[in-house]
Amino acid sequence: MIEALLPLGIAAAVQAAPASLYSLQWERRVLIVFAPSRDDPDLASQRRLLDKNAMAERDLHVIEVIGDSVSGVRDYAGRLRQRYGVSEREFQAVLLGKDGGLKLRRTDPIAMSLLSDTIDAMPMRRAEAARISR
Numbered sequence: 001m002i003e004a005l006l007p008l009g010i011a012a013a014v015q016a017a018p019a020s021l022y023s024l025q026w027e028r029r030v031l032i033v034f035a036p037s038r039d040d041p042d043l044a045s046q047r048r049l050l051d052k053n054a055m056a057e058r059d060l061h062v063i064e065v066i067g068d069s070v071s072g073v074r075d076y077a078g079r080l081r082q083r084y085g086v087s088e089r090e091f092q093a094v095l096l097g098k099d100g101g102l103k104l105r106r107t108d109p110i111a112m113s114l115l116s117d118t119i120d121a122m123p124m125r126r127a128e129a130a131r132i133s134r
Contacts, residue, residue, distance in 0.1 A: 019074055029058060030063060031110075036089050058119045
């Protein structure tokens with residue numbers, strides 16, 4: 001029985017990652033976390049600071065670029081590093097709005113409160129909040 005479900009689970013996992021960063025534009029806000037390695041202390045700290053409920057409420061999708069690997073989208077690490085000017089040796093966190101524009105960039109982990117405040121100040125987010133409260 002488990003063997004029969006395994007291909008479906010793998011297919012769901014593969015389909016879960018959007019094709020590219022560009023496919024998220026106008027759909028999700030994006031936090032791109034760049035780190036030199038999986039054991040980077042800033043990466044671990046950033047992961048601890050994120051709150052799934054607050055992220056879901058604000059349509060926030062996380063992409064991690066660690067070394068040469070990317071999770072969260074099926075994109076190339078080198079292309080994302082080049083686009084945002086981040087070397088392979090540094091940590092950076094980059095927040096993009098639904099319009100794809102750069103909203104916040106830090107060289108240290110970003111607290112969820114700062115991410116929430118930054119997103120909540122965006123005009124598109126204010127319009128979404130107004131629609132929800134009606």
